Amino acid sequence: MIKTTWRTYLRSTWRSTERSAVHVSSHMSRRWARLVSNVLSPPLVWAVLVFTIAFHVTSNLTLALTYALVYGVMICLLPLLYIGWMVRRGKISDIHMKERRERIIPFLVSVLCSTLAWVALRAMNAPDILPLVAAVTLIQLSIMAVITLFWQISMHAMGITVAVVAMGVVFGGGAALATSPLVPIVVAARLSLRRHTLAQVVAGTILGVLIPLLVVSHG
Numbered sequence: 122m123i124k125t126t127w128r129t130y131l132r133s134t135w136r137s138t139e140r141s142a143v144h145v146s147s148h149m150s151r152r153w154a155r156l157v158s159n160v161l162s163p164p165l166v167w168a169v170l171v172f173t174i175a176f177h178v179t180s181n182l183t184l185a186l187t188y189a190l191v192y193g194v195m196i197c198l199l200p201l202l203y204i205g206w207m208v209r210r211g212k213i214s215d216i217h218m219k220e221r222r223e224r225i226i227p228f229l230v231s232v233l234c235s236t237l238a239w240v241a242l243r244a245m246n247a248p249d250i251l252p253l254v255a256a257v258t259l260i261q262l263s264i265m266a267v268i269t270l271f272w273q274i275s276m277h278a279m280g281i282t283v284a285v286v287a288m289g290v291v292f293g294g295g296a297a298l299a300t301s302p303l304v305p306i307v308v309a310a311r312l313s314l315r316r317h318t319l320a321q322v323v324a325g326t327i328l329g330v331l332i333p334l335l336v337v338s339h340g
Contacts, residue, residue, distance in 0.1 A: 149313045157310035161303060163280030164197035170284045171254055174291050178248040188247045195238035196258055200231040221273040228266035235259035250291060257283060257333045264328065275317045275325035281307045282329025290337055 149157075172189040179185035204227050207213040213223045239255040261279060268274045281303050289297025308322045317325075 149309050151314060154310040154313035157306055158277060158314065158316075161277065161281055161307050161310075163276055164201050166280050166284045167258065168193045168197040170287055171251070174250060174254065174287070177291065178250055188242060188245065188251050191241050191245070191247075192238050192251065192255060195234045195241070196231070196255065199234050200227060203227060203230050221269060224269045224273070224276075225266065228262060228269060231262045232259065232266055235262055253336065254287065257287070257336045260336060261328065261332045264332070273317065273321060274328070275308075275311055275322040277307050277311050278304070278317075278322040278325030279329040279332075282326045283333050286330055286333045290333065 168189075171192045175185040175189040175192075176182070179188060204213060204218070207227070208215060213227075214220060218224045218227065235255060235258045239252055239259055242252040242255055261283060265274060265276060265279065285297050285300045285304060288300050304326060308326065311317045311322055312319065
């Protein structure tokens with residue numbers, strides 16, 4: 122009896138929280154929500170992140186640019202080009218892939234590209250943090266690919282949270298604190314566009330914290 126009552130209470134509390142979150146996010150116009158989703162999409166966020174880290178940890182500017190381009194082209198550009206090609210063919214509705222089934226093949230392509238980037242950066246003897254970032258990307262994309270088989274977790278929420286955590290690891294707590302407001306902004310945008318439920322963006326955010334911390338702690 123107590124267990125049933127507790128479960129009912131938790132379910133009711135979650136539904137109330139979700140309604141409140143959706144209501145708050147509705148104050149963001151769809152135009153702004155789409156702009157946020159496009160500008161802070163995972164590939165763009167990761168590309169900016171890796172260029173920033175590469176130039177921070179590498180004194181040779183040519184090498185820094187080379188490392189950043191290897192990551193940017195393989196992990197960010199190639200999957201985007203594939204998705205754009207699929208959109209053009211009518212196989213995918215848009216670049217954000219609002220239907221869960223549309224995401225599976227692009228995720229597999231991204232996993233392959235991330236693997237190649239990780240191998241390439243290690244072969245080039247890039248500073249340890251750069252293959253580590255590629256490993257984080259590979260692991261999170263692999264986890265996303267598996268979850269996407271049965272649930273549409275938020276890639277945007279995971280991507281921006283990973284970036285904030287990475288900023289903290291590389292540049293310190295101040296950098297993480299300064300960029301942390303981007304997380305609720307992205308979450309609000311995804312809820313405003315009705316692309317995800319509250320549970321899906323919360324799950325993405327939690328994984329976005331856990332994955333880089335676990336990889337770094339075992340790296």
